[in-house]
Amino acid sequence: MRMYIAGEWVDRDDKIPVINPYSGETVDTVPRAGVEDVDSAVASAERGAAVMRGLSGYDRYAMLKKAADLMEERLEDFAKTLTMEEGKVIGESRMEVSRAVQTMTGSAEEAKRLYGETIPLDGAPSWTGQIGFTLRVPCGVVAAISPFNFPLNLVCHKVGPALAAGNSVVIKPATDTPLVALKLTEALLDAGVPVEAVQCITGSGGSIGDALVGDPRVRKVTFTGSRDVGEHICRTAGLKKVTMELGSNSPLIVMPDADMDKVVAATVSSGFSNAGQVCISAQRIITSRDVYGDYLDALTEGVEAISTGDPLDESVKMGPMVRAQDAARVNEWINEAESGGARTLVGGGYSGAVHQPTVVADVSPEMRISCDELFGPAVAVTPFSDIDEAIGMANDSNYGLSAGIFTQNIDWAMRFAREVDSGNLMINSGPQWRADLMPYGGLKDSGMGKEGPKYAVEEMTELKLVIYHP
Numbered sequence: 001m002r003m004y005i006a007g008e009w010v011d012r013d014d015k016i017p018v019i020n021p022y023s024g025e026t027v028d029t030v031p032r033a034g035v036e037d038v039d040s041a042v043a044s045a046e047r048g049a050a051v052m053r054g055l056s057g058y059d060r061y062a063m064l065k066k067a068a069d070l071m072e073e074r075l076e077d078f079a080k081t082l083t084m085e086e087g088k089v090i091g092e093s094r095m096e097v098s099r100a101v102q103t104m105t106g107s108a109e110e111a112k113r114l115y116g117e118t119i120p121l122d123g124a125p126s127w128t129g130q131i132g133f134t135l136r137v138p139c140g141v142v143a144a145i146s147p148f149n150f151p152l153n154l155v156c157h158k159v160g161p162a163l164a165a166g167n168s169v170v171i172k173p174a175t176d177t178p179l180v181a182l183k184l185t186e187a188l189l190d191a192g193v194p195v196e197a198v199q200c201i202t203g204s205g206g207s208i209g210d211a212l213v214g215d216p217r218v219r220k221v222t223f224t225g226s227r228d229v230g231e232h233i234c235r236t237a238g239l240k241k242v243t244m245e246l247g248s249n250s251p252l253i254v255m256p257d258a259d260m261d262k263v264v265a266a267t268v269s270s271g272f273s274n275a276g277q278v279c280i281s282a283q284r285i286i287t288s289r290d291v292y293g294d295y296l297d298a299l300t301e302g303v304e305a306i307s308t309g310d311p312l313d314e315s316v317k318m319g320p321m322v323r324a325q326d327a328a329r330v331n332e333w334i335n336e337a338e339s340g341g342a343r344t345l346v347g348g349g350y351s352g353a354v355h356q357p358t359v360v361a362d363v364s365p366e367m368r369i370s371c372d373e374l375f376g377p378a379v380a381v382t383p384f385s386d387i388d389e390a391i392g393m394a395n396d397s398n399y400g401l402s403a404g405i406f407t408q409n410i411d412w413a414m415r416f417a418r419e420v421d422s423g424n425l426m427i428n429s430g431p432q433w434r435a436d437l438m439p440y441g442g443l444k445d446s447g448m449g450k451e452g453p454k455y456a457v458e459e460m461t462e463l464k465l466v467i468y469h470p
Contacts, residue, residue, distance in 0.1 A: 137464055
């Protein structure tokens with residue numbers, strides 16, 4: 001496929017192959033953009049921002065709603081493309097496309113609701129009849145940098161609110177998974193989005209990322225990815241607005257009164273969907289000693305039932321990781337934990353990019369499989385004695401994106417809600433639960449700012465205060 005810059009679909013002699021992670025075959029190629037392409041894209045986006053600023057909220061709503069309708073019509077093509085370039089099973093890909101349609105639909109609705117507010121200036125002792133109110137205005141050019149693991153829905157979480165707020169947007173999709181973002185760009189243009197209001201530039205972050213985020217014409221950067229890259233972007237971006245959705249090693253606390261069937265089902269779904277390549281995957285399973293053995297037995301049985309293989313096969317439950325080297329890294333961390341005294345109860349092997357679903361028990365919190373972000377199909381199970389120890393272990397991390405607890409005890413549940421340092425807190429659910437309309441974001445090294453169309457629109461606008469003096 002070609003990339004979209006300055007109102008044209010363009011190619012370059014230097015190509016990036018897009019590889020099917022299961023078969024190793026080349027699905028397609030995309031151009032390898034250079035710094036000069038970034039300059040062209042941003043210059044065009046600046047003109048597009050001026051056009052978007054002049055559109056009414058209803059006009060922006062209509063374009064985004066039409067784009068959502070086109071995505072719905074093209075669901076199967078989007079889903080197959082997603083599976084072939086990313087590796088998630090086809091059922092999960094269809095679900096992602098459906099979620100992306102809802103994200104875009106929600107963004108469309110928010111285009112109608114850019115509220116200001118009146119300011120009660122008569123509360124000031126110096127008031128002499130002034131009237132104050134606020135206006136929300138677009139930032140201008142938004143750089144949207146997305147990861148490989150949800151290459152459609154996470155792009156929509158950036159592009160939809162950016163356009164709804166009256167901005168233009170430069171999409172920089174992940175190098176491994178650019179195709180579905182390019183198809184989204186086609187749908188946006190087919191829906192009537194102004195030709196310079198959206199750009200989609202393909203290339204590695206290492207070669208074009210700094211030029212994009214550091215350009216002073218870019219007034220907002222929204223990024224989902226690793227903590228280290230996010231910190232680098234913040235240092236490079238300079239004085240502009242940023243939203244950072246970064247990593248995690250999400251804890252799931254299993255209290256002694258937990259419903260074991262529900263806990264196991266939540267661990268399987270939260271820990272192994274998309275081969276564990278989800279920033280809010282259940283990674284650290286902090287389990288009461290009172291039920292530790294029963295939980296491990298039930299979880300082993302549940303994980304053994306996860307079938308792996310070709311993600312286009314409707315019967316397969318888990319596909320490959322995005323790259324073979326990532327499967328090798330996950331395996332290295334598992335072996336490292338075993339050498340430190342942990343036990344692998346199920347899985348533990350890999351072939352190519354397909355890593356077996358794995359349960360590692362008796363994990364010490366300082367082991368890398370627990371204290372770092374694994375981002376792969378394995379869970380690390382650690383016992384605890386009481387609620388104080390469980391909360392302490394959950395908080396013993398630089399991350400704080402999502403956490404879960406299973407309990408019927410309201411006191412334990414409320415202590416968890418008040419005391420665990422996390423942006424998203426799930427009671428009687430795994431940490432991977434997300435509704436696309438909710439405010440979503442992390443604490444500590446997991447980032448800053450919120451996604452979810454309503455909240456992202458606020459992040460992508462500036463607030464102006466107007467005072468009328470009589």
